[in-house]
Amino acid sequence: METNGGGGGSAADVSRILSELETLKTAKSDIECRISALEAQLRDSTITTTKNIEDKNDTVSNGSCPLISAVHSNINHDLTPDSVYRYSRHLLLPSFGVQGQSNLLKSSILVIGAGGLGSPALLYLAACGVGRLGIVDHDVVELNNMHRQIIHTEAYIGQPKVKSAAATCRSINSTIQIVEYQEALRTSNALEILSQYDIVVDATDNAPSRYMISDCCVVLGKPLVSGAALGLEGQLTVYNYNGGPCYRCLFPTPPPTSACQRCSDSGVLGVVPGIIGCLQALEAIKIAGAVGEPLSGRMLLFDALSARIRIVKIRGRSSQCEVCGENSAFTQQQFKNFDYEKFTQAPLSTLPVKLNLLPADSRISSKEYKEKIDNGEAHVLVDVRPAHHFKIVSLPNSINIPLASLEVRLPEISEALKEEDNSGSGASLYVVCRRGNDSQRAVQCLQKMGFDSARDIIGGLESWGHDVDPNFPTY
Amino acid sequence: MQLTLEFGGGLELLCESVKIHKVNVDPPNGAEKFIMKDLLSWVHTNLIKERPEMFMKGDSVRPGVLVLVNDCDWELSGQLDTTLEDKDVVVFISTLHGG
Numbered sequence: 001m002e003t004n005g006g007g008g009g010s011a012a013d014v015s016r017i018l019s020e021l022e023t024l025k026t027a028k029s030d031i032e033c034r035i036s037a038l039e040a041q042l043r044d045s046t047i048t049t050t051k052n053i054e055d056k057n058d059t060v061s062n063g064s065c066p067l068i069s070a071v072h073s074n075i076n077h078d079l080t081p082d083s084v085y086r087y088s089r090h091l092l093l094p095s096f097g098v099q100g101q102s103n104l105l106k107s108s109i110l111v112i113g114a115g116g117l118g119s120p121a122l123l124y125l126a127a128c129g130v131g132r133l134g135i136v137d138h139d140v141v142e143l144n145n146m147h148r149q150i151i152h153t154e155a156y157i158g159q160p161k162v163k164s165a166a167a168t169c170r171s172i173n174s175t176i177q178i179v180e181y182q183e184a185l186r187t188s189n190a191l192e193i194l195s196q197y198d199i200v201v202d203a204t205d206n207a208p209s210r211y212m213i214s215d216c217c218v219v220l221g222k223p224l225v226s227g228a229a230l231g232l233e234g235q236l237t238v239y240n241y242n243g244g245p246c247y248r249c250l251f252p253t254p255p256p257t258s259a260c261q262r263c264s265d266s267g268v269l270g271v272v273p274g275i276i277g278c279l280q281a282l283e284a285i286k287i288a289g290a291v292g293e294p295l296s297g298r299m300l301l302f303d304a305l306s307a308r309i310r311i312v313k314i315r316g317r318s319s320q321c322e323v324c325g326e327n328s329a330f331t332q333q334q335f336k337n338f339d340y341e342k343f344t345q346a347p348l349s350t351l352p353v354k355l356n357l358l359p360a361d362s363r364i365s366s367k368e369y370k371e372k373i374d375n376g377e378a379h380v381l382v383d384v385r386p387a388h389h390f391k392i393v394s395l396p397n398s399i400n401i402p403l404a405s406l407e408v409r410l411p412e413i414s415e416a417l418k419e420e421d422n423s424g425s426g427a428s429l430y431v432v433c434r435r436g437n438d439s440q441r442a443v444q445c446l447q448k449m450g451f452d453s454a455r456d457i458i459g460g461l462e463s464w465g466h467d468v469d470p471n472f473p474t475y
Numbered sequence: 476m477q478l479t480l481e482f483g484g485g486l487e488l489l490c491e492s493v494k495i496h497k498v499n500v501d502p503p504n505g506a507e508k509f510i511m512k513d514l515l516s517w518v519h520t521n522l523i524k525e526r527p528e529m530f531m532k533g534d535s536v537r538p539g540v541l542v543l544v545n546d547c548d549w550e551l552s553g554q555l556d557t558t559l560e561d562k563d564v565v566v567f568i569s570t571l572h573g574g
């Protein structure tokens with residue numbers, strides 16, 4: 001639930017307002033969609049009056065140049081006058097020119113993920129005139145996406161990212177075909193979707209998806225433009241291009257799950273995936289336009305903080321690779337049956353993990369904890385999140401002892417418990433974190449060290465914000 | 476001999492968040508050359524301050540870590556047997572998955 005600055009208003013009011021907002025936003029976006037469609041129709045019909053446009057979404061502007069212009073002006077290519085004008089700055093590039101643009105207009109590119117990487121990639125791919133642009137995403141737009149997922153606008157919060165991204169792409173370039181896949185990519189649908197495109201852009205955010213997409217590209221023989229970003233760093237390379245390596249050639253064994261950090265846990269500076277996403281668009285454009293040297297067999301490493309970009313030479317295709325190697329017989333059927341979540345020990349979706357490490361009597365809900373406060377129960381609340389999380393928001397009277405330093409700071413807890421114990425019958429010890437996973441690990445550790453009464457707050461501060469205090473900021 | 480070691484993709488968190496380390500190392504007793512295998516055990520002993528399992532597995536780096544010697548994948552130079560020379564730059568980088 002979103003925090004709404006001012007107080008007042010019952011839960012029913014809030015829910016009524018939210019639902020009305022939802023309805024209005026949907027109507028607004030439908031109207032905007034319709035307006036841009038009609039405007040596009042108007043533009044097209046004034047330029048190519050002979051052309052009958054039924055549905056702008058199915059209109060690809062290549063191969064449909066009216067014959068009249070060819071007669072009156074000597075043209076040796078298939079760009080429409082409208083395309084010549086729209087893409088004129090591309091055509092003026094000697095190293096790209098008519099041929100590059102013409103190739104681009106005939107190409108099809110699939111972008112998997114309409115998030116931090118996919119947003120800028122899609123914007124440029126739509127703008128530059130890729131003939132058919134596919135977008136895959138199962139997620140909805142959230143407020144905490146807006147700082148980096150710049151293809152989405154506030155009006156689309158709560159709506160599918162695919163719908164939002166497609167609407168923006170259409171508003172930038174109504175002459176290309178945009179295909180929406182509002183679903184999660186799985187082994188069951190990947191072959192069918194990817195097979196319809198020339199080039200695949202991996203703009204996902206998790207390890208199993210990366211293995212799955214790379215394997216699928218190998219099986220189908222598609223080049224893969226792969227980008228990743230986290231914190232203040234980014235990485236980029238092109239896999240399975242012209243005999244180059246695939247993802248598995250480089251990473252035959254998946255990393256331990258503890259090494260797979262997510263933006264929702266570790267943070268990310270918005271512009272960093274923006275830069276990598278732009279570079280992904282660039283590589284895809286080079287491959288589609290058949291110009292330049294794609295970043296195959298090389299990897300770009302970007303460090304935002306020190307303003308350094310390093311391009312390194314990586315290994316070529318491995319003859320031992322289980323998927324693309326000489327002796328590999330990885331078939332479409334094997335791909336369909338492969339369990340990527342089991343292989344990487346990580347979920348394909350980005351839902352946060354919910355651990356269950358403790359017996360029920362070692363845990364209390366956030367509502368129960370609220371009652372303990374209201375009843376004035378003597379207690380100590382330890383918040384085990386990292387210090388920079390604690391600075392964002394914390395519960396009153398909680399003490400911050402990050403999980404990593406818990407063991408060495410046990411004396412502080414003993415001291416606090418003694419101080420709180422007014423009646424002499426002992427103070428209780430509660431532990432909280434962001435979502436209720438680290439707090440369980442902390443309670444395990446505390447109980448081992450003799451703090452038998454330690455209990456964790458189920459679901460952490462997220463559940464406090466959800467079940468107790470809707471005005472408590474979540475992040 | 477002097478080497479420049481760089482850690483990235485989150486591996487710097489294992490060495491007190493310092494990304495670049497200029498270090499002096501010498502071949503182990505009796506050996507003529509200093510190879511990557513020696514460097515890994517040197518790094519493990521001298522630079523990694525926490526969770527060594529996030530850096531090494533067995534006598535090599537853990538899965539998901541790329542090792543680059545002078546901007547070149549160590550797979551191309553002999554992996555653990557790569558001979559290091561004075562002023563070489565070795566980069567350890569963890570692959571990212573975020574987006």
Ligand SMILES: [Zn+2]
Pocket residue numbers: 245246247248249250317318321322323324325
């Ligand atoms: Zn391979």
